[in-house]
Amino acid sequence: MHFLRTIILIISCISITLAQKPTLDNGVYKTWDEIKFYEISNNGKYAYYYYGTENSSFKLMVNGLERPYKREFEAADRAIFSNINNKLIISTSQGICILNLETDLLHTIKEATDLKYPRDGIDSLIAYKVNNQMVVKNIITLEENHYKNAHRIYFNNQGSAIALLNDSSFQLINLIQNTDRIIYRGLPVENLLFSEDGKSLAFTIRNNNGIDIMYYKDRMDSAICLVSSRNNFIKHGYFLGDDALEFSPDGSLLYFKLLKTQLDPEIKEATIPANINIWSYKDCFLKSQKTFDASLENIKKYTTVINLSNRLVTQLENSDTFLLDRTVRNNYQLLRNYTNSDDSYWNEKEKTMYGLLDIRGGQKKVISAAANSKNISLSPNELFVAWFDSQSKNYYCYEIKTGLIRNLTKDIGVPLFYKARASEINPFDRINWLDNGRFIVICDKYDVWQVDPLNIKNPVCLTGGIGRRLGITFKLVSNPREIAKTANEDSLVIAGLNETTKFNGLFKIKTGETNDIDTTGLEPCLYYYPGIFYENNLEVKKARYSNMYILTKQTATQSPNIIVTKDFKKIFYISNLAPQKKYNWMTATLVRWKISPNFTGTGILYKPENFDSTKRYPIIFHYYETKSTELFKFQAPKLSVGDLKIAWYVSNGYLVFVPDIIHSTGQPGLSALNIVVSCANYLSKTYSWIDSTKMGLQGHSYGGYETNFITTHSNIFAAAQSSSGVTNLISMFGSLDAVGKSRAAFVEIGQINMGVPPWQNMSLYIENSPIFSVDKITTPLLIMHNADDKAVPFSQSLEFYLSLRRLKKPVWLIQYDGEGHVLGNTQTALDFTIRQQQFFDHYLKNKQSEFWMNN
DSSP states (O other), X not given: OHHHHHHHHHHHHHHHHHHHOOOOOTTGGGGOOEEXXXXXXXXXXXXXXXXXXXXSOOEEEEEESSSOOEEEESSEEEEEEBSXXXXXXXXXXXXXXXXXXXXXXXXXXXXXXXXXXXXXXXXXXXXXXXXXXXXXXXXXXXXXXXXXXXXXXXXXXXXXXXXXXXXXXXXXXXXXTTEEEEEEESSOOEEEEEOTTXXXXXXXXXXXXXXXXXXXXTTOSSOEEEEETTSTTSOTTEEEOOOOOEEOTTSSEEEEEEEEEOOOOOOOOTTSOTTOOOOOTTOSSOGGGGGTOGGGSSEEXXXXXXXXXXXXXXXXXXXXXXXXSOOOOSSEEEEEEOOOGGGTTTOGGGOOOEEEEETTTOOEEEOGGGTTEEEEEEOTTSSEEEEEETTTTEEEEEETTTOOEEESSTTTOSOOEEEOGGGOEEESSOXXXXXXXXXXXXXXXXXEEEEOTTSOSOOEXXXXXXXXXXXXXEEEOSOHHHHHHSOTTXXXXXXXXXXXXXXXXXXXXXXXXXXXXXXXXXXXXXXXXXXXXXXXXXXXXXXXXXXXXXXXXXXXXXXOEEEEESSSSSEEEOOOOXXXXXXXXXXXXXXXXXXXXXXXXXXXXXXXXXXXXXXXXXXXEEOSSOOGGGTTOOOOOOOOSSSOOHHHHHHTTOEEEEEOOOOBTTBHHHHHHHHHHXXXXXXXXXXXXXXEXXXXXXXXXXXXXXXXXXXXXXXXXXXXXXXXXXXXXXXXHTOBOTTSOBSHHHHHTSSSOOSSOGGGOHHHHHHTOGGGGGGGOOSOEEEEOOTTOSSSOHHHHHHHHHHHHXXXXXXXXXXXXXXXXXXXXXXXXXXXXXXXXXXXXXXXXXXXXXXXXXX
16 A cells, blocks of 8 residues: 555656646757767777857767766867877867876866867877967877977878978978978968878969969979969960869879959940840850859869879860869869750750860760769779669769770669659669779668679679668668778668668678678667768767767657767767756657558657647647658757747647658649648547647748648648748749749759649649639738848748738738848847747737737
């Protein structure tokens, strides 16, 4: 009996505690602790992370991973582990600290700033500025060398040499040979760069004749002028640009920019005034684009290289072609022709062509077979060019040495593509070169494959087909550079997401063979999955010399915390942030409902922690495109930048439902209407605790368009809030974007995806444009749209507002001066957050309307 009383008392206390938890307010984001960044030491024995709030400077927490060790630093701006010797160098507002992680001894250099260290990491040396002089310090012996006249200091990548710059000279110190030499005297040095091996360097100087590029190599007496605007190979109208220099990986080439002033063509008609612009149907680019498009500016920049052994200069880009990417290479570069790509879907003259340029010989070869390619890529070893062909729906590889083209995936037997908007064929993944280009790793919808560029070895399904069998989508976690450095038969990390349950997990797989994957590693949480995580600072990281990994784990009810693991099976937490426990938080549940016999809807239902099924709750439907993969993503409280911040609404007694919106070509509005109305009807009829008379809508950008459309075609919603949404597809089709481009592609084949231009099916455009059904609206509407919106013209909402006002419908338009598509100013975001809440509180909770709504 006593035991039963105790249990009842505990349950009562828990109930009282839940009832007494405060709800989120609009200031809580300032004091909300969050993980901001983390790193792991090279040996995998230590890790650090930054955490804190917007109201205070972030704290640095250092943790031992093999032994109990913790140390915290206030106001730490920057930290880096040494490559060896278990040191952590920390830059703080008070100075630079050197922490010995084994002994916990801290050496502080007060008032030191401007921390410098070699790109390849710190073995023993760092540099910094103190008392207006540069200092180089050995972090092991703590010995120092002071350089009073130096203003700047640069390490080579290996840390074996430093360059000291002052106003008129350049001093190079070889730290291995202990030699010291002035290699240049004269004008101030800019754009200094060491070669990859650290034995050469280049820099620019600016004189009365323009820019000179200077060059120095080990054992030279002094730097020489390598390229000057006075050189004979600099053609008339060209000059050297003051842009960053880059050495090729082998150090034999130096990349720089040649600039050319574009002269307007001679005008023969003397009667044409200077302020005229003639727009011709023959123009490749609109006149409006010339103001914004870098490729059309009056001054063009062309990538050029000089061979350092024979001083031969090769201009890689010209007015017709440009480099496909900015990666510096030793022998070849991929080129693309200049086209107006936005027009290529209707203008055959704007089709993209790709070519291969021999940097050293200057020869160009058009790869005509790649005309329909997606994700074309040159291998790191510069032996192959690979691409996905959207017509045959396969991956191909061009062998540079032989000119042979091979179909790499004809025998795989599963689709490697999906149909995007307007039936565009896209691959599921980029091309990932493995082992410096010896192999390629690609993904279908579910599984990961390895293929051989030479087609000698058969394709290997690294995940064994288990993804397709169980409905698990596997994606590569590592970035392309890390994958390229991974040797065949070494391990890669992949992420898995169950498309039904949304469970997530990470797995190590061995390349070159089929792996037996234990899918019990999928859990009801979010570790990491490309496309869900947008925070680059919170990615999966591996220790350089150890198999230890660091990442985060989160759920809808638990804020992200840092974990470490060696195998993604056993995990260890090194942080324990739980700010949500102080407040009435929320739960997230996956909901499915039948929309039609062949179509099942999916969405996330958010309910408050203190949910009471005997009460009736207002509900807001918030949407964009597909969001159900975020079931386990933690929704930290933030201010609204135009969207709906779920945490505040749920904490304050609302339900929020986020349905996946799947659009059909030509029916963007009707697709959203069908899904949102069907889920509203399903939820309100299935659950008695949903008040069907208090249902709201909210969407931003594309979600704003969806909101505008739904309000013109349904009367079951009590309030709607639209931010920065389209209302008139016809005027949107005929408008220009922020950089002077036509928005026709955005409407016809882009996100709106009408599939045809207006003149081919005007009724379809009218049917999907909210403005033409504005008289049907019965739902009170709050619009937020700003005049400086570069994505959706302010005139779109203005048309809607003026029409609704003319019809005497309840509508408000909030417009913030100086704001764009999303709100960037904190005070503006706070103001909008409050007004959005006040609007929904009035219509969905029967609270008194605010003064701004009445006057």
